[in-house]
Amino acid sequence: MEAKFCTHQSFCLTKIPGIISITLIRTSLGPDPQSVYSDAPVSRDTCYVASEGFPNLIYSGYQPHAYSWDEFPPLKEILDLVHKALPGSKFNSLLLNRYKGGNDHVGWHADDEKLYGLTPEIASVSFGCERDFFLKKKPSKTVHAKENGGDPPGKRTKKNNDSDQRSFVLKHGSLLVMRGYTQRDWVHSVPKRVKAAAVRINLTFRLIC
Template identity: 40%
Template sequence: MKRRLSDANDIPSPSTSRPRHHDRPDNAGDDDKQLQLALDLSRRDAQLERMSEQDQIQEAIRQSMLHQEAAAPPPIPAAPNTTSPRPPKAATPLSPEAKLQPIAASRPIASSTKIAPLFASPAKAKPRLGDHGDDGDSRSSAATADAIDWDHTLLFSQEPGRTINRLDGSLDLEYWPGWLLSHPDPDRGRKVLMRWMLNSIQWHRVTYTRPGGFTVRTPRYTTTFGRDETGAPDSAYDKPPKPFPAPLLKIKLQVERLTGASFNSVIVNFYADGNDSISYHSDDEAFLGPNPTIASLTLGSSRDFYMRRKAPAGVDVAPPTKPSGSKGSGPAATRPTEKMVLNDGDLLVMRGKTQAEWEHSVPKRAGNVGGRINLTFRRCVSKRGTDNFLRYNRGGVGDTWRWNGTKMVPGKGGV
C-alpha cells in the first residue's frame, strides 16, 4: 500500500485558515418538515431492507461456517515507499469551471450487483454506549452495535446530489452534502454513529522503521472491514478480514442503493486533529480493479479535500507503469485542481477515470481542528492486494490505539 506509507514527510500547513462550512442549514431548526419526510422514508427503507439484511445475516453465518480457520500462513514482507513533502495551500471554493448538475435522486442497483455477505458476529454482552474505562480489551463493541437500533438511528437525506464533471469526465464526482442526517435527539442521527465508532473501534497507526533507521509515521488512525470477492478463507490472510459492524453495513447498503455501485470493503480513517492528514494519492491500486467507484462519507469536523490532475489540462495522463499509479507529470502548478470542504454527513463519490487521472488529499491544518472520521467504501477484487491492505490498516506494521472518551490512547479493544 504505497500511498498509505507516503505521508511520513507531510509537514503542517502554514495556513491558519479553518475549514469552512457550506451554507447548508443544520436541519435541527427550521427543516422539521424535511426531517419528518426523511424519517418516514428512512422507516420505509428500513422495512424494505430488513428482509435483505436478514438474508445477509444468514449468508454470513453460512460463510463463516465454510471459512473455519486453519493456521495462518507466515506474513509476506511489505514493500514500503515514501514521497517528498508537499506543503498544502489555502482553501478555495469549488472551482468556477466545475460543472455542477443535479443528479437523479437514486440510481437503480445493477442487476449484476452482488451484496457481499458480511455482518458482525452476534453479541455476547451488552455494555452501554461509551461506557468503558481503561480495561484493555474487555469491551464487546459488536454487542454495543447490536444494542442500538440502527434502522431508527441512522437517517439519510432524500435530497438529490450534484455532479462535478471536468475535462470530459477526467474528473467524475457525485456529491450529496449532508447526506447522513443529524437529529435534535442526542440518541439519533450521525453523532451517535461518530460516538459509536470512536468508542468501539480498535484503531491502528501505521508506524514502522525502514532499514537505515528512518521511521515512517502515517498521520491518522485507521482500520478496515470487509473482504475481497475471491472467497479466500480467513487463513489465507496475515490479518484476517473483519466483518462489517451493523451500522457500517447499514450505511454500505444505503450507499449502494443511492449510487448503484457495490462495495465489499470500507476503510475507516480517524483524523484526531488538524495535524492528521492524508497526502496526495489515488485509490488506483490494482486490487481495486480499473476505474473503481469510491464512496467517501465524512463525520465530525469539516476538512478541506483537495484534488489535482496528474497532468495539465489537454495532456493525457500517462498510463501508470506500476500497479499503484503515477504521481503525475508536469509541474504541480500547471495541473487543474478541485478544492472542496467536506462537512459532517457529506457523501462524495468518485467514479470513472477519477482515480486514474487525479489525486486527492486531506491536508494538515493549523488551529483548533476537531476530530473527523472518514468512511471510504470500495470494492476489492484480489486477495493479494487485500492481504497487504489489511496488514497496513489492521496493525501489521504499527501500534493499536483506542479512544478513552477524550483522546486516543495506546491500547487494545474493540471491533
C-alpha cells in the same frame, strides 16, 4: 471515460459516529500502516473492513487485518444507505480513517491499487470535524503538453488552470463520490489544518473486484 467526482452535502446526519467511536475505534483502529511502512505523508488511524473472501488489501507493502462487517452493525447500516444513494453500486470493503485533530492528514495519493480495477468507484462518507479535500490532475505526457502549448509536464504546475484542481469541504454527514478515471488521472489529499481541532471520521467504501 473521464474522471468524475461530486459531493452530496447532507447524506447521513446521524449519531452513528458516536457509536462508532465507542465500540469500534477503541478496539480496532491503529496507526495507518503507511506511516510505519513507507515514507508516504500520512498521519491518522485506520481500520479495514472487508466481506469474506476479500481480505487481501495490500498497500504500501502491508496487509492490514480485515475485520468483518458483522462485527460493526453501524457500518453495515451506512453501507446500506450508500448503496441506496448510489444505485448500481456494490461495495465490499471499507477503509475507516480517524483524524484525531488538524495535524492528522493524508498526503497526495491515488487509490489505484490493482484490486480495485481500472475505474474504481469510491464512496467517502465524513463525520465530525469538517476538513478540506483537494484533488489535482496528475502530470501527464502528451495530452497535457498539448493543452499547455507544448510545455513539458514538469513546468506546468504554475500554469495549471482551474480545471486541473478541485477542492471540497467535507462536512459532517457528507458523501463524496469518485468514479471513472479519477484514480488513474488525479491524486487527492486531506492536508493538515491547524485549526481543525476535533476528531473526524471518514469511511471510504470500495469494491474489490
